[in-house]
Amino acid sequence: MSSLSFVKSVLRRRDAIVGLAIILFFALIALLAPLIAPFSNAYNPKAYFVASPDSPPAWARIFPPYSSLPPNIVLPPTPSYQLFKVPSAIQYWQVLDPVNSPVIKYSQSGPVGVLPPISGAFVSYDPTSGSELVNLTGDSTTPVPLYLYHEFGYNYQPPDYFYAQLLVKPITVQGASLAIFLFVQNEKGVYPVALFADSGAQTYLESLPNLGSGYLNYFATNTQSTLNKGAWNFISAITTASAYMPLVYLNKSVNPLLVSQTLFSEKGEYKVGELILVIPHGKYTIALQQTDFKFQIFGKIYGLLGTDANGADVWSEFVTGTRLALGIGFGASAITMAIGVLLGLVAGFFGGFVDSALIFLFDFLLLLPGLILLIDLDTIFTITHAVPNKALLITLLLGFLGFAGVSRIVRSQVLSLKTRTYVQAAQVMGASNFYIVRSHILKHTAGTIIALVTYIVPGLVIADAGLDFLGIGIINTPTWGNMLNNLLNQATASNGYLWWISLSVGLSIIALSVGFYLFGTAIQEEFSRFS
Amino acid sequence: MLADQARIFPINLAFALNCGGVCHPTGLEYYLRYLWAATLPIIVLTILGFGHRQQLLRNNIIEEYNSSSYAIYARARGIPSRQIFYKHAFRNALLPWVTQVGLDVAFLIYGLFFVEVIFQFPGIGYASVLAATTLDIPFLISTTFLFGLYTLLVLFVLDFVYAMLDPRIRLGE
Numbered sequence: 001m002s003s004l005s006f007v008k009s010v011l012r013r014r015d016a017i018v019g020l021a022i023i024l025f026f027a028l029i030a031l032l033a034p035l036i037a038p039f040s041n042a043y044n045p046k047a048y049f050v051a052s053p054d055s056p057p058a059w060a061r062i063f064p065p066y067s068s069l070p071p072n073i074v075l076p077p078t079p080s081y082q083l084f085k086v087p088s089a090i091q092y093w094q095v096l097d098p099v100n101s102p103v104i105k106y107s108q109s110g111p112v113g114v115l116p117p118i119s120g121a122f123v124s125y126d127p128t129s130g131s132e133l134v135n136l137t138g139d140s141t142t143p144v145p146l147y148l149y150h151e152f153g154y155n156y157q158p159p160d161y162f163y164a165q166l167l168v169k170p171i172t173v174q175g176a177s178l179a180i181f182l183f184v185q186n187e188k189g190v191y192p193v194a195l196f197a198d199s200g201a202q203t204y205l206e207s208l209p210n211l212g213s214g215y216l217n218y219f220a221t222n223t224q225s226t227l228n229k230g231a232w233n234f235i236s237a238i239t240t241a242s243a244y245m246p247l248v249y250l251n252k253s254v255n256p257l258l259v260s261q262t263l264f265s266e267k268g269e270y271k272v273g274e275l276i277l278v279i280p281h282g283k284y285t286i287a288l289q290q291t292d293f294k295f296q297i298f299g300k301i302y303g304l305l306g307t308d309a310n311g312a313d314v315w316s317e318f319v320t321g322t323r324l325a326l327g328i329g330f331g332a333s334a335i336t337m338a339i340g341v342l343l344g345l346v347a348g349f350f351g352g353f354v355d356s357a358l359i360f361l362f363d364f365l366l367l368l369p370g371l372i373l374l375i376d377l378d379t380i381f382t383i384t385h386a387v388p389n390k391a392l393l394i395t396l397l398l399g400f401l402g403f404a405g406v407s408r409i410v411r412s413q414v415l416s417l418k419t420r421t422y423v424q425a426a427q428v429m430g431a432s433n434f435y436i437v438r439s440h441i442l443k444h445t446a447g448t449i450i451a452l453v454t455y456i457v458p459g460l461v462i463a464d465a466g467l468d469f470l471g472i473g474i475i476n477t478p479t480w481g482n483m484l485n486n487l488l489n490q491a492t493a494s495n496g497y498l499w500w501i502s503l504s505v506g507l508s509i510i511a512l513s514v515g516f517y518l519f520g521t522a523i524q525e526e527f528s529r530f531s
Numbered sequence: 532m533l534a535d536q537a538r539i540f541p542i543n544l545a546f547a548l549n550c551g552g553v554c555h556p557t558g559l560e561y562y563l564r565y566l567w568a569a570t571l572p573i574i575v576l577t578i579l580g581f582g583h584r585q586q587l588l589r590n591n592i593i594e595e596y597n598s599s600s601y602a603i604y605a606r607a608r609g610i611p612s613r614q615i616f617y618k619h620a621f622r623n624a625l626l627p628w629v630t631q632v633g634l635d636v637a638f639l640i641y642g643l644f645f646v647e648v649i650f651q652f653p654g655i656g657y658a659s660v661l662a663a664t665t666l667d668i669p670f671l672i673s674t675t676f677l678f679g680l681y682t683l684l685v686l687f688v689l690d691f692v693y694a695m696l697d698p699r700i701r702l703g704e
Contacts, residue, residue, distance in 0.1 A: 367686075369638065369641060369678060369679070369682055370641070371641040371644060372641065372659065372674075372675055372678050372679075375659060375660070375663045375671070376663075376671060376675055378663065379662075379663045379666060379668070379671055380668075382666065383666050383668070466644075466645065469645065469648070470644060470645070470648055470660045470663075470664075471660065471664045472660065472663040472664055488648075488649065
């Protein structure tokens with residue numbers, strides 16, 4: 001009758017194995033939460049917009065309606081290039097001056113008309129500031145365009161959002177005016193999405209015969225777009241401010257509200273990057289310092305569980321929610337079991353007045369309407385700031401309010417055990433009360449107690465989720481209840497009722513309950529067979 | 532979600548009751564509209580509570596029908612089993628079920644917290660939640676008081692109903 005053989009007999013049952021597997025799965029998620037959740041609090045605005053809002057999970061691509069949604073596209077693609085802290089990041093640029101290549105004399109000597117190696121002095125890495133250096137010298141009176149771009153293939157539906165940004169600091173601008181564009185190019189043409197120009201370049205652009213009036217409007221509206229020499233200029237194009245993009249002024253066919261939908265409506269090769277337009281009058285020398293260009297298309301599918309209405313990672317929310325749910329469930333059940341078993345033992349073993357008084361307490365607590373009491377106490381303790389942490393407060397409340405049921409069950413067990421002959425024999429032999437309770441009664445109620453824990457935990461998890469769902473539990477932190485609560489206002493037919501959130505949370509709660517039930521029932525049945 | 536897609540039943544009850552501010556039904560029309568609007572919440576609560584009550588009644592009937600002495604006696608007298616079932620077993624099995632239903636009437640009102648929040652119906656559960664989220668203590672006290680009063684009343688009435696159904700229980704003894 002060792003405990004090892006009891007464990008073995010429980011583990012031989014298939015329902016116990018299934019239940020234990022479910023419990024361990026969620027326990028593992030909860031324990032590893034800091035490692036497997038990319039964001040520790042996905043409700044923090046810092047974690048917003050990892051992808052487009054309401055994106056389904058990446059694996060949803062196997063379903064036809066989601067098969068052509070774009071993933072996140074970030075350029076440059078490797079993290080070290082994105083940070084731009086390595087000299088080799090320069091090699092990611094592709095350089096092109098398609099029209100006037102013979103007129104540009106690069107500072108590095110080379111055959112005329114052939115592009116120099118990119119890592120040469122033409123675009124180089126500045127180890128002191130970690131930035132790129134662009135050097136251009138030449139002699140010309142016609143404008144000299146220099147394209148620096150990244151290339152990628154795009155075979156998806158148009159995205160909702162993208163951004164492109166660059167910091168530029170013109171160090172030397174001699175004998176020329178300078179305009180810097182950010183552009184997106186597809187097979188239909190070049191779309192300028194951002195433009196900074198100094199006063200000379202502004203005058204030049206405004207005098208262009210076809211597009212002059214467009215540039216005039218652009219510079220009149222966007223007074224921030226003047227290129228300052230000797231200072232860092234933040235050139236950015238972002239679709240949430242698409243009305244400021246030059247393409248809206250130059251190309252009237254582009255709807256300012258549908259910029260990314262228009263630009264990425266074609267499937268095929270795309271180029272995004274920077275156009276340095278030099279407008280020289282004779283000999284010129286240009287030296288630019290710049291950070292690496294950043295470009296991102298916000299994907300419409302993302303990660304394991306997609307994104308919520310803020311574009312935050314739902315997998316992170318789910319994992320942190322699981323951690324909190326199980327933490328509160330096990331914490332509160334520990335309190336409940338400690339108090340409940342103790343009072344149950346006392347009431348059952350001593351009987352008499354103690355029993356009557358405790359039974360009155362249990363019945364009182366059982367008949368008290370639980371939810372409204374919970375809400376009242378929760379509100380009162382929140383107002384008085386009695387407990388520093390809302391999760392701790394809920395754990396304590398659930399723990400201290402729920403012990404009555406446990407006590408009653410333990411008490412009835414103890415009552416039946418007390419009349420057994422071996423207990424009476426021990427009493428006759430003069431064993432102390434403590435000894436009898438410890439080595440006879442507690443030993444024989446152990447199975448019930450363990451089974452009770454497994455029944456109580458899912459109830460407490462659901463109670464916590466319910467409080468969060470009503471908005472009176474934990475706030476500003478992703479929990480299962482909060483995720484469901486947000487769902488209430490955000491699920492619509494157009495986002496598929498956010499099935500990746502509702503199903504993951506709903507099925508988790510159901511699976512957890514079933515798992516604990518299976519395991520608890522197996523323990524109880526094996527124990528009753530055992531003793 | 533079913534309601535949203537099929538548009539048969541409303542999910543926003545308050546909105547549905549006054550047609551979004553357009554109509555103000557009175558009298559019978561109001562109650563009919565109320566019934567229509569409350570269909571989904573009632574279905575939800577029914578599905579949730581059904582299993583446990585069904586199990587309870589079933590176990591009771593099995594116990595009474597198979598192993599109670601009066602059922603065996605009736606069978607021995609040659610009374611058809613159908614009559615035993617309905618006249619003896621079923622009636623006695625109903626007693627614990629009535630207790631359960633009475634407690635349901637008292638405590639199912641707490642399920643309304645969730646139902647009212649989900650279906651956006653400005654009832655007393657919704658009001659309590661509102662009071663709790665806005666930390667409005669006097670409001671919360673009043674709703675708590677109403678809930679307590681209601682529970683007490685139902686439990687009080689339940690005692691009488693139980694005494695009426697079960698002749699073994701006498702009032703005032």
